[in-house]
Amino acid sequence: MVVFEKPKSLTDIPMHYCPGCTHGIIHRLVAEAIDTLGIEGKTIGIAPVGCSVMAYDYFACDMIEAAHGRAPAIATGVKRSLPENIVFTYQGDGDLASIGLCETVSTAARGENITIIFVNNAIYGMTGGQMAPTSLIGQVTQTSPYGRDPKTAGYPIQICELLATLEAPAYLERVTVNNVKNIRNAKKAIEKAFRYQLEGKGFSLIEVLSSCPTNWGMTPQKALEWIDEKMIPQYPLGVFRDKEA
């Protein structure tokens, strides 16, 4: 009996991500949620700009590629014109928390019935490791060689906490994928977000703390430990909004 195999909602195209990058795990969890809920025929995904720009090749559902940061706006249009379909966006922190912050906040404030998968690795990956709005205080990046200094670069933006001040969102949770237990929790959260959309509950966003071994300058194993040691203290895991609970 097969107890684990690649979900059907992922294509056979090999992923371009760096060795040990957890984007692959998060892709798989989204695909598993689509498989479990049996919504593969009516799901439409919106791909971002960033490392996951080619997500449209990897998900075996209809996909649209958005301009940088505009995925929630496109998702709004798709969902409003095709309300029976399930619409999700898959975005990184440079896409969602920087250039697309306006779309993110406005879409959440309107309570659009879409699901956002927000992958936070505290750095700009594709462009070569520059400081992101989510980079940690003191974090060394290409554009903060002496560490992020809040005097000039400000403080990290905590998206879940920020959106939790709004009235409309139905479900906001922060998870991570740095070990098997956390992967199981992340899977549950992503499934629940899609289920809420199916039930018409409204806006949901799952923030997934992810690793970037290449730009953090660490081995894949060390990068997963770094999530526990450095990222979780700044970005605590948990549910920030659950309208059902």
Place this chain on the structure above:
Amino acid sequence: MAKLTFKEELCKGCGLCVTACPKDILALSKTRLNSKGHAPVEQTDPEKCIGCAFCAMMCPDCVITVER
């Protein structure tokens, strides 16, 4: 007994599965490379595998299929 199958060509040799294995029976190959130049993962002692699928869950590239 549990059986693991590896899609070796997809393996990037990151070793996340090696650390996840509770029985410590996975290792990156010291003798082979796949066509992309990565040392693929191998099972050192298949008899000891309990089929927990932790390796497959940690794998970012869906390299491992687990049967029990």
